[in-house]
Amino acid sequence: MKLRNIWLPVSLVAAVLVSLGLSGMIWTNPAHSNLSSRTKVTKNSDSNSNTTFQDIYLPSQLVSTDDAGKQELLTNNRVNVATDLRDRMSHFTAEKAKTDSQKNPKKYLAQLKRKGTILLNYNSAISVNFFRKAFNNQLNIPNQKFNRMQLLLNDPSHLYLLNDQGYRIVRVTLKNNRAGKLRHVLADRMVKHRVAFKMFNGKVILDYPKNVKLRTYSYQLTQQTQDYYANRIMTTNSNSNVQIKRHQNSTDYDDHGFRHMTIDKPTDTVTFTNYNSQVKSSSFLQTMNHVYDQLVMVGMPLDSVRFYSYDAGSGTAVFRTYAGGLPVFDQSDFGAIQMKVLDQSSYRMKFSLDSLQVPIPPVQTSATIMSTDELVKQLRNTGIRESKIQGIELGYEWSRDKSLPKVVNLSPTWYVKIGNQWENYQKLIGQK
Amino acid sequence: MNFKRIQLIFLAIFIAMDVMLFLSYNRNSVGDSTAAGSNNILEEMRKDQITFSEPTTKKHEGYYFSGNNGDALHQAAPDLQQQSIRFSGDELVSEFKKPLKITNGSAKQTLDKVVANPGLIADGNQYSYSKQLSSSSEIIYVQRVAHKPIYSHFCQIRFDLDSQQRVVGYSQNYLEGVKILKEAAKTISEERALTWLYQYNEIPNGAKVTWVHLAYTRLLTARGQYVFLPTWVFAVKINNSSAVILKRVNAYTGEVIKTGDNNQTSNANSEIFTLT
Numbered sequence: 001m002k003l004r005n006i007w008l009p010v011s012l013v014a015a016v017l018v019s020l021g022l023s024g025m026i027w028t029n030p031a032h033s034n035l036s037s038r039t040k041v042t043k044n045s046d047s048n049s050n051t052t053f054q055d056i057y058l059p060s061q062l063v064s065t066d067d068a069g070k071q072e073l074l075t076n077n078r079v080n081v082a083t084d085l086r087d088r089m090s091h092f093t094a095e096k097a098k099t100d101s102q103k104n105p106k107k108y109l110a111q112l113k114r115k116g117t118i119l120l121n122y123n124s125a126i127s128v129n130f131f132r133k134a135f136n137n138q139l140n141i142p143n144q145k146f147n148r149m150q151l152l153l154n155d156p157s158h159l160y161l162l163n164d165q166g167y168r169i170v171r172v173t174l175k176n177n178r179a180g181k182l183r184h185v186l187a188d189r190m191v192k193h194r195v196a197f198k199m200f201n202g203k204v205i206l207d208y209p210k211n212v213k214l215r216t217y218s219y220q221l222t223q224q225t226q227d228y229y230a231n232r233i234m235t236t237n238s239n240s241n242v243q244i245k246r247h248q249n250s251t252d253y254d255d256h257g258f259r260h261m262t263i264d265k266p267t268d269t270v271t272f273t274n275y276n277s278q279v280k281s282s283s284f285l286q287t288m289n290h291v292y293d294q295l296v297m298v299g300m301p302l303d304s305v306r307f308y309s310y311d312a313g314s315g316t317a318v319f320r321t322y323a324g325g326l327p328v329f330d331q332s333d334f335g336a337i338q339m340k341v342l343d344q345s346s347y348r349m350k351f352s353l354d355s356l357q358v359p360i361p362p363v364q365t366s367a368t369i370m371s372t373d374e375l376v377k378q379l380r381n382t383g384i385r386e387s388k389i390q391g392i393e394l395g396y397e398w399s400r401d402k403s404l405p406k407v408v409n410l411s412p413t414w415y416v417k418i419g420n421q422w423e424n425y426q427k428l429i430g431q432k
Numbered sequence: 433m434n435f436k437r438i439q440l441i442f443l444a445i446f447i448a449m450d451v452m453l454f455l456s457y458n459r460n461s462v463g464d465s466t467a468a469g470s471n472n473i474l475e476e477m478r479k480d481q482i483t484f485s486e487p488t489t490k491k492h493e494g495y496y497f498s499g500n501n502g503d504a505l506h507q508a509a510p511d512l513q514q515q516s517i518r519f520s521g522d523e524l525v526s527e528f529k530k531p532l533k534i535t536n537g538s539a540k541q542t543l544d545k546v547v548a549n550p551g552l553i554a555d556g557n558q559y560s561y562s563k564q565l566s567s568s569s570e571i572i573y574v575q576r577v578a579h580k581p582i583y584s585h586f587c588q589i590r591f592d593l594d595s596q597q598r599v600v601g602y603s604q605n606y607l608e609g610v611k612i613l614k615e616a617a618k619t620i621s622e623e624r625a626l627t628w629l630y631q632y633n634e635i636p637n638g639a640k641v642t643w644v645h646l647a648y649t650r651l652l653t654a655r656g657q658y659v660f661l662p663t664w665v666f667a668v669k670i671n672n673s674s675a676v677i678l679k680r681v682n683a684y685t686g687e688v689i690k691t692g693d694n695n696q697t698s699n700a701n702s703e704i705f706t707l708t
Contacts, residue, residue: 008436008439008440008443009439011443012439012442012443012446015443015446015447015449015450016446018446018450019446019449019450019453022450022453022454022457023453025457026453026456026457080615080616080617217613217614218654218655220652220654301685303617303684324615357684357685358496358651358652358659358661359496359613359614359659360498360613360652360654360655360657360659361498361611361613361654361655361657361659363655365611404654404655407654
């Protein structure tokens, strides 16, 4: 009798609890998001993102110093040295960091030349948090800026973080690092060029004491159509009301609110402004995350494109095409991609419709480049004062082939930074 | 209406709600509980009655390289014995003076020895037997570069079989001067290639994917050199037809590679081609 009275409220409570439980499970299930619409989108948005965050933010330069003090620049031949190194060193953890020296250029240069080391260099300062993500490791030390990382082949329990700005040397104590793995990378076959670090005009440069023989490359030019980008970035799901204005040398796309795109025909460059893109914070890692997400969203081919530099003052990140471990200049006046964060919610991105994807046999397999001393001498002879030179770097010159249509030749040459602009040395000494 | 009746109605409503919630929970977790997107597409493919073995998600490494059919075979030809040789372009066409007998199923063992013999076949050590490309009238050996086979007419030895299962001769193309054009780069996974192929409508309903290989395919010719790149090659057998069609997906970008050469089937889609 009692049981009969009670079964109804009990089962009602049970049913309510079950429904609560089920709703909870559905809400917390991360897969619950609207799936059917997502699978249709993935096909497009993923098609070019074979390049990961880790790939695009690889260090731009690797220099090894052997036990006798001989320094060499490591470039790719069969393997990508930087990815190889990154994959092998991603497992260590670290806790302690101590500043060894500051504002002492002599000591800093000596540190760069330290025997038995590998240096991983970036063109501009990165943060510890960023490095942790790019190298997928556990470097748990206070966030700070550095642009070079020095691994010691004979001492697996330490590494150095170096910053050209202020000549700061920070010594980090490591756990779980296996140096044997690094030696293995160096034992692989790769192309090495004799170099030496040198102070030039108060800046650290990589000096090539002798002539260098470098590979030349040829690529088939892949050109993305205007419509591809117009469809991808100008037609957002809610607003398809895009106004298109055609001018003689350019085409404007405007969605009456958040996005604007201009395609310049003579140079084949796209300028895309997005006024509706929130950046969570202005930390270096967050900015780079944001930049990467936007590159994927726009969907340009990123196969051989890598991070080149970031200028915190103007909020500008530059990406360049890389060939054999060296940057390509002259693709456009800004590199392969330039992204400028305008404010908390908007950015302007410039990129080229051209990209390099399919390599073809070059006419000549290699070219010889003169030494740094010779370059400086030639510059001096044409009246360019050393104090004006902001940087010297070896890179590839992008030029269209004269006989084959849609073919780009990459030939190695010297680039000199003058007035915040990288110039081909031949242009500076009046040969071009 | 008494309180008991209200309780009963509520109970009924809640039970109905539970059933609905349970169903929707179940549907959401199907196919999505494990790593999203492509799995769902595989599910869709099964619904379209496409048969395939579970694709791997492993990424591989491959190169762009170039090479051509130069005169290596012309130079090696005088040293070859027990055969009469002629050239059609760069292709070496040979007829054995004594046809080789092949007993059932021993084709590989017999021909492996022939191919390994430098007196019979030039540069044979660079080729390996391909079960998938061989047929009842032809046995194919493919050249290998960087541990992967090249599926191209320009890098093969084709042994012709007559009606009595005897090898009467062969034709050979040899790729020489192989140069790596770019450092190794990661390819997409087999699963991705398969799902893209499906999404580009390259696999008709009811078809069967009989095998999948990562192999090199010629992409273009530039400056007198053939340029190869890694591709995922899918053998697709269409319903009610014995023909197996090879579909190639660029293993770097996932694009379906269109080839204009070779005999095209009557299929309306011009991207479908057969390998000869």
